[in-house]
Amino acid sequence: MTTSQPAGPVLDSDAAPEGARKIADLKPDLLLTGEHNLCPGCGEPLAVRVYLEALQELGVSRETVMVAGIGCYTMFTGTVDLDLVQALHGRAPSVATGIKRMLPDKVVFTLQGDGDMVNEGLQEVLHTAARGERVTCILLNNGVFGETGGHMTATSVLGQRTKSSLEGRDAEYHGYPILIGDLVSRLQGAAYVARGSVHNAGAVARTKRMLRRAFETQLAGDGFSFVEVLTMCPTGWFIPTADGPDYMHETLGEVHVMGELKVDGMVKTTEELHAENVRKQHEVEAELERGGVDL
Amino acid sequence: MSETRTIKSRGAVTIDVETCKGCELCIVACPPRVLSMSTEVNQLGVHYPRLHPGCTGCAACLMVCPDFCFEVFRFEEPVLTTIEEPA
Numbered sequence A: 001m002t003t004s005q006p007a008g009p010v011l012d013s014d015a016a017p018e019g020a021r022k023i024a025d026l027k028p029d030l031l032l033t034g035e036h037n038l039c040p041g042c043g044e045p046l047a048v049r050v051y052l053e054a055l056q057e058l059g060v061s062r063e064t065v066m067v068a069g070i071g072c073y074t075m076f077t078g079t080v081d082l083d084l085v086q087a088l089h090g091r092a093p094s095v096a097t098g099i100k101r102m103l104p105d106k107v108v109f110t111l112q113g114d115g116d117m118v119n120e121g122l123q124e125v126l127h128t129a130a131r132g133e134r135v136t137c138i139l140l141n142n143g144v145f146g147e148t149g150g151h152m153t154a155t156s157v158l159g160q161r162t163k164s165s166l167e168g169r170d171a172e173y174h175g176y177p178i179l180i181g182d183l184v185s186r187l188q189g190a191a192y193v194a195r196g197s198v199h200n201a202g203a204v205a206r207t208k209r210m211l212r213r214a215f216e217t218q219l220a221g222d223g224f225s226f227v228e229v230l231t232m233c234p235t236g237w238f239i240p241t242a243d244g245p246d247y248m249h250e251t252l253g254e255v256h257v258m259g260e261l262k263v264d265g266m267v268k269t270t271e272e273l274h275a276e277n278v279r280k281q282h283e284v285e286a287e288l289e290r291g292g293v294d295l
Numbered sequence B: 001m002s003e004t005r006t007i008k009s010r011g012a013v014t015i016d017v018e019t020c021k022g023c024e025l026c027i028v029a030c031p032p033r034v035l036s037m038s039t040e041v042n043q044l045g046v047h048y049p050r051l052h053p054g055c056t057g058c059a060a061c062l063m064v065c066p067d068f069c070f071e072v073f074r075f076e077e078p079v080l081t082t083i084e085e086p087a
Helices: A043-060 A074-079 A092-102 A114-120 A123-130 A182-183 A202-219 A241-250 A270-290 B025-029 B058-065
Strands: A018-022 A065-069 A083-085 A107-113 A136-141 A190-197 A223-228 A258-261 B002-015 B035-037 B050-053 B070-086
Touching: A018 A043, A018 B002, A043 A074, A043 A107, A043 A136, A043 A202, A043 B058, A065 A074, A065 A092, A074 A083, A074 A107, A083 B035, A092 A107, A092 A114, A092 A123, A092 A136, A107 A114, A107 A202, A107 B058, A114 A123, A114 A136, A114 A182, A123 A136, A123 A182, A136 A202, A182 A190, A182 A223, A190 A202, A202 A223, A202 A270, A258 A270, A258 B050, B002 B050, B025 B035, B025 B058, B058 B070
Parallel strands: A065 A083, A065 A107, A107 A136, A136 A223, A190 A223
Antiparallel strands: A018 B070, A190 A258, B002 B070, B035 B050
16 A cells, blocks of 8 residues: 655654643553564454453453453463453353353453354354353454464455465355354344454444443343454465555455444344445544544 | 745654554554654564654554554644745
8 A cells, every 4th residue: 555655854752742631542551561472463452452441441340351262362361451261262152151150240251263263163152142141252353263374264255365265265165254243143142243343443443332332231231242353464364464454344344344233132234234334434534534533 | 946834733642663563554544644664673673653743643543553552642732843845
């Protein structure tokens, strides 16, 4: 992607400018250190930032138990300031069920990848949703097994290049992608289902509102809540890091359409979400023009 | 013959250049386009973003930075920078 060179001299950006009010910190307060070993251009730290900020805003971080699956995001299990259990591949929703039934006052959520949730443990999340367990599942969906080398997962879209589908995913040979958000939204036990994305700042802000609403659903005891977040994996997709967000929005984002799939028992179709997204994008652009997104 | 132009900065950012991994996500995410990549490299051996006048303090860079490099500030009164432009 080419952008025009900014005008004017390079400003000092090492120290805080004088006479300015700080409006946003380096890292979320619930992250002990911002350092991690994930690849450049990875989308997962953006999702980690928003769910930690959502928990902090709700003021429930001391009563929260996180159940981590296995994937690149497992990197953050050592640095997030939450009570935490590490589950086996795909089994996080079942572990979360156990914790929530024993400790019903805790906020229990799982953090899983698409390989973890959709390939290795699809039945766990579906049964947890169908039972209407009062837990929240967060899926970081990038369409590849990032941690183990970047091969295809069940959510990879048709035509997507991965290490094990170098010519692009072929429906004849590899089958069709599973739209996990749509699948879960059709289950009666699921109270809130949403699909976010981190392809630009507006989408990150929207994803944060979705995560907040999911946690609120759990706190209200309404049932199972599920938020899928599309994240970039430029390493797994063989693309330059700066092209990651647009590539994701145009390939994965076209199939796994962003939006709130189920709110108050109303399930939305892909077409309805498409129309809603166009309208929301216009709103966010207008907001940025005015000089800021709501943090 | 050159003309002068005044750029208004409503905000500013600090950049932790040593933890930057050079992914350039902030460059494409910046709505007023006031970030550019350096020609120098940091301790990791990658180029990092630099700030130019015109920042609005919208925090788009912070929200898309995977390495938590940005801190965002807003000025009470906008800071003006005068630059010379070739006519």
